[in-house]
Amino acid sequence: MKDKEFRRSMAVFPMGAVMKLTELSARQIRYYEEQSLIFPERSDGNRRLFSLNDIDVLLEIKDYLSEGLNMAGVKRMIEMKREESEKTAKRALSEEEIRRIFREELLSQGGLAQRNPNAFQAKM
DNA sequence: ATTCTGACA
DNA sequence: TGTCAGAA
Numbered sequence: 641m642k643d644k645e646f647r648r649s650m651a652v653f654p655m656g657a658v659m660k661l662t663e664l665s666a667r668q669i670r671y672y673e674e675q676s677l678i679f680p681e682r683s684d685g686n687r688r689l690f691s692l693n694d695i696d697v698l699l700e701i702k703d704y705l706s707e708g709l710n711m712a713g714v715k716r717m718i719e720m721k722r723e724e725s726e727k728t729a730k731r732a733l734s735e736e737e738i739r740r741i742f743r744e745e746l747l748s749q750g751g752l753a754q755r756n757p758n759a760f761q762a763k764m
Numbered sequence: 765a766t767t768c769t770g771a772c773a
Numbered sequence: 774t775g776t777c778a779g780a781a
Contacts, residue, residue, distance in 0.1 A: 655767060685781055687767055
């Protein structure tokens with residue numbers, strides 16, 4: 641199962657493809673890269689090449705934002721997930737665990753909410 | 765035609 | 774975040 645992970649990390653998608661796949665603007669995608677949430681490689685003329693992993697993260701960022709988290713909150717979530725998966729290469733994070741962490745983050749700082757202050761009740 | 769960086773009426 | 778400019 642190493643071959644699969646290798647291909648998921650293959651940087652082969654140009655900006656245009658990622659924009660369509662994620663419904664995000666180039667501006668946002670570049671911004672998330674600056675926030676070290678994704679690490680697209682560069683190619684020929686300094687053009688970004690994204691991997692399936694980058695796209696997955698972008699998709700996660702999307703729904704975290706729709707859940708009401710701001711950039712600070714999104715970064716924490718992605719970073720935690722990254723640490724958790726790097727350190728715990730063994731067992732994957734259970735849905736319950738992720739929801740638990742998510743809830744803790746929301747409660748730890750009532751300021752994390754930004755857009756839909758009421759989306760939580762509906763979701764959680 | 766596409767994407768990149770930098771900047772802001 | 775959008776968007777425009779100037780370059781590659």
